[in-house]
Amino acid sequence: MFSISSGWLAQAQHFPSPYFSPRELADDISLLVIHNISLPSGQFGGNCINDLFLGQLDCNDHASFNDLKGVEVSAHCLIRRDGSLSQYVSFDDKAWHAGASSFRARPRCNDYSIGIELEGTDDICYTPEQYQQLIALTLCLQNKFPAIIMSHIVGHCDIAPGRKTDPGPAFDWQYFRQCLTEQATRNNN
Numbered sequence: 001m002f003s004i005s006s007g008w009l010a011q012a013q014h015f016p017s018p019y020f021s022p023r024e025l026a027d028d029i030s031l032l033v034i035h036n037i038s039l040p041s042g043q044f045g046g047n048c049i050n051d052l053f054l055g056q057l058d059c060n061d062h063a064s065f066n067d068l069k070g071v072e073v074s075a076h077c078l079i080r081r082d083g084s085l086s087q088y089v090s091f092d093d094k095a096w097h098a099g100a101s102s103f104r105a106r107p108r109c110n111d112y113s114i115g116i117e118l119e120g121t122d123d124i125c126y127t128p129e130q131y132q133q134l135i136a137l138t139l140c141l142q143n144k145f146p147a148i149i150m151s152h153i154v155g156h157c158d159i160a161p162g163r164k165t166d167p168g169p170a171f172d173w174q175y176f177r178q179c180l181t182e183q184a185t186r187n188n189n
């Protein structure tokens with residue numbers, strides 16, 4: 001079982017990103033947004049994701065990084081292919097993950113959401129280790145922030161349609177939701 005202390009997950013490696021904003025007292029954390037990321041695209045491992053979220057990516061290292069020059073982006077957490085977990089922004093703060101976005105006609109999803117990145121692409125299956133960690137992390141977040149109900153767990157594609165496609169068709173929403181429900185039931189018995 002995961003635990004959160006002062007906004008930080010005890011079971012994650014911590015890499016504090018400069019790309020965050022303080023949450024306002026009125027901001028209610030009520031949305032969980034699932035993303036994917038790989039740098040370069042389709043390549044896994046290495047430090048490029050960390051470097052991006054920490055503002056240290058050398059955009060000359062790969063031709064595809066040219067579009068990332070000057071980009072200031074972060075997420076609360078990243079789940080790697082092997083299930084290892086990193087945290088970049090305190091859950092008490094806003095990570096800069098959603099961009100121009102809206103959920104049920106409410107704009108600026110960064111204000112009231114938590115962003116979780118899965119190392120992957122839209123069309124490569126995610127690993128069992130990633131699903132296991134995502135389920136455990138989601139249950140922990142739902143316990144801490146009870147407004148994150150099942151219908152408030154969405155993909156980036158759902159809050160920025162036409163602009164974003166992640167986590168893509170490779171993400172098995174039915175499997176994720178079924179496992180999440182089963183684990184929640186086991187935890188409550």
